[in-house]
Amino acid sequence: MGMLHIFIQIAIALLVFTHTKSCTQASTQTNGTVKKCIAHERSALLTFRAGLSDPANRLSSWEGGNCCQWKGVQCSNTTGHVVKLDLQGPDLNCDVQVLGGKISSSLIGLQHLQYLDLSCNRFNKEQIPEFLGSLHGLRYLDLSQSSFVGRIPPQLGNLSNLRYLNLNSIVGHSVDITWLSRLSSLQHLDMSWVNLSTITNWVSVVNKLPSLVSLDLSSCKLSTSPDSLLHSNLTSLESLSISANQFHKRIAPNWFWDLRSLKQLDVSFSQLHGPFPYELGNMTSLVQLDLSENNLVGMIPSNLKNLCNLEDLSLYKNNINGSITEFFNRLPSCSWNKLKRLFLPSSNLTGSLPAKLEPFRNLAWLYLSDNKLTGPVPLWVGQLSNLAELDLSSNNLDGALHEGHLSGLVNLERLSLADNSIAIRVNSTWVPLFNLTELELRSCPLGPKFPTWLRWQTNIKNLDISNTSISDMVPDWFWTTASSVDTLNMRTNQMSCFLSPKIELMRASGMDLSSNQFSGPIPKLSINLTDLDLSRNNFYGPLPLEFGAPMLETLFLYDNLISGTIPSSLCKLRRLRFLDLTGNKLTGTLPDCQDYESTTNMTGLNIRILSLRNNSLSGEFPLVFQYCQQLRFLDLSYNQFVGTLDSWIGNKLPSLAFMRLRHNKFCGHIPLGLTNLINLQYLDLAYNNLSGIIPKSIVNWKGMALRDEKDDESYDAMSSGISFDTNEMVEFNDNFTVVTKGQEQLYQGEIIYMVNLDLSFNNLTGEIPSEICTLVALNNLNLSWNAFSGKIPEKIGDLVQVESLDLSHNELSGEIPTSLSALTYLSHLNLSYNNLSGKIPSGNQLQVLDDQASIYVGNQGLCGPPLTKKCPEINLGPAAPEDHKDGSDNIFLFLGMSSGFVMGLWSAFCIFLFKTKWRNVCFTFYDASYDWVYVWLRCRR
Ligand SMILES: *[C@@H]1O[C@H](CO)[C@@H](O)[C@H](O)[C@H]1NC(C)=O
Ligand SMILES: *[C@@H]1O[C@H](CO)[C@@H](O)[C@H](O)[C@H]1NC(C)=O
Ligand SMILES: *[C@@H]1O[C@H](CO)[C@@H](O)[C@H](O)[C@H]1NC(C)=O
């Protein structure tokens, strides 16, 4: 969370670049002693207005004779000329309220105009009009963030009275800014976010502006920065921001160190390197200094004692690589009472915080997260009475905080001690004076008692007390206290109790109570909830009939004791992406959602990841998946599902990449349709009653055939345009066991990298199709305990990624292909109990596998090492007996007899009903009838 905070800081900083001034203030007009408007100026204004588009009617007051009373218009008290035109758009977010259209040259009629503000509007893709350069009276010109594009007209250089110029975010490439040097009265210049990448002389141009007080050229793609200025005109410059440029040079020498008048210097994100500059010591006016995100190395210089005005210091993400005590000692002591903000996360600060320190009386923000600080938090922290935010997260701090550390922090709003070993030991009756909005204590040893002082923190938006060794009942007041949190994280504790019905009234959008001892039924959820993790608890009873959280996207309830059926109200959770009910006691069939599908005009469910593993669910392969076009990961393993795998699976689940159906009672054969799942990379059908052959069309499983990440693009292109966000899976850290290399292995998110085909423990027959050798991305191939016959495919050695290969307990015959020795990743091989014969191939990986003999045991005809049986001098290779006793003959016989009848019937039916596309339809019907007949025979034996 410390990092998150830093990112927010950066985001805010970036916003500040783009938003250099507030765009929210609406112009108001005091009429006072209003002069009458001058007629030709009035008509100039009306012509100007006519060119504008004004969808929100912001200029509705622009009528009537006295234009001096129009909104945004201001006339001189003495002469009556229009002197000010302030049409700044409202808040950037209120896009609809902006002005657009064309800027009429009639504005030239306002020759006394001193102030023109058109910022924060949308003059879509218009160039800045050149004629603005003839409004010689202009002192203030703001065209920022109004979607102007193209060249900035050099005519603006004629505005010699200009004091203020803001061209922030003009989109375009400025090739020449020498015109700027003619604006000799200019005090404030903002050209941030204007592309000045080709301009090398920018410093000498701005050096011609002796009145300049503030200069903002951040994010201008500047690449040059001279070491020094021979003669500096910039004696009044107080604020310089050249952050987020690409100077690629040492931080010193650099021209800006000569600017002794600077109060604010921001050169963050500018690719500067070297040690912290000694020149800093001369910058006695500095109030605010930001050197963040450069590659500066080493301690700050020792000569800072005259920086007595310093209030705000940001050195985030440099490599100070020295002790925090030394760092504090080098901060100018004369500024200690002025310092408001110290921003030092990720700065490689070491050592413990000094035990004694003259407190920084004004310090409001202290960020020391993600350093290497050790030892206890000293008591002086408690004297920082102005502190609003304290972030010490991700260090190695320890010891305890008690009342003395906390009672004085009356203004504290945000406290993060996360990922340290800091305990909080306060009296159970202690009432803090602060009212926090954010509290992160992750991994701090708070327990075993639930912290009672939390009771008074009723304003918290973000509360993280995960992994804090709390082993206690959650007091009922807590759910009231937490009723206004946005995110609540209490995972990995030993908290117990039923969840209070008050949960329904909470505002939270995210709650993680996983890995605790919570029990009782799952209560109705609150309406704002999007992410809920209650996994690894003792919840029991049925799922709520109404979840009550229509926005829910993530619902993790795995490893609980939940029983009963899955309610059909789940069909209403249209945003649900991740659902994990693994390891419960659920029974019955899945709702088919058909009612919801026909009564709503929404198209399907949004579910991506679904795991129902390890329950007692039953019924056929659930029809609800017909509405789950987005489904990527499906785990129904270890349940009681029955019936056949239908061909529609291949057509209705185009995104499916992982299908785990292990340990169910599916029967029938592997339908051809299943091979339409081109994204399939993980298929586990082990321990079912599947029969028949492996179809040759498995070559379609591109997910198992594409080898490296480089192929991802083609992979996505093929996957019917639905791309797989792998991060989704990585975040999802349920544990999966995968049987590979002869044992169960535990996987978490990394399962997404596994390519697996496991058909073991079924009744599959026929030859192993040679097409299997095209699935070259396979890591694990397990066909054991079936009735496969014929030879091992010759090209088995093409499966170069295979780590585990198990063909044991089949009826395979013939010789072992020598290509097997090409499998260099192979670490587990089992060919035992087949009818293999001939000489065992040798070489490479085959030689180093463990337990050599057991790989080949139970094959009468095999000879040569590692077996003791010697091979005959001339190996004739005993012919494999070609007997098909496996019953598939019967099926084909039956089909042969009946298919004439069946096909005849279907064909007539098809032609009669479906004249168009009859071929397709009938093909499908034929496939289905084949399925049906086959299954009828197999499943009813
Ligand atoms: C400003 O002008 C409006 C419209 O003429 C009038 O209603 C209002 O009273 C004036 N305000 C002042 C302060 O004179
Ligand atoms: C014009 O008059 C208003 C109202 O009396 C006053 O606030 C403002 O300062 C005057 N402006 C000038 C330029 O004198
Ligand atoms: C300083 O500014 C003046 C006035 O704009 C200008 O004439 C002079 O050349 C500038 N000096 C340098 C070194 O640019």
Ligand SMILES: *[C@@H]1O[C@H](CO)[C@@H](O)[C@H](O)[C@H]1NC(C)=O
């Ligand atoms: C400014 O700093 C530089 C480098 O440390 C030093 O050489 C110079 O004397 C200082 N100038 C003043 C005016 O202090």
Ligand SMILES: *[C@@H]1O[C@H](CO)[C@@H](O)[C@H](O)[C@H]1NC(C)=O
């Ligand atoms: C911190 O300092 C160590 C040397 O003590 C260095 O190896 C490491 O790269 C530094 N870390 C960062 C983020 O600069």
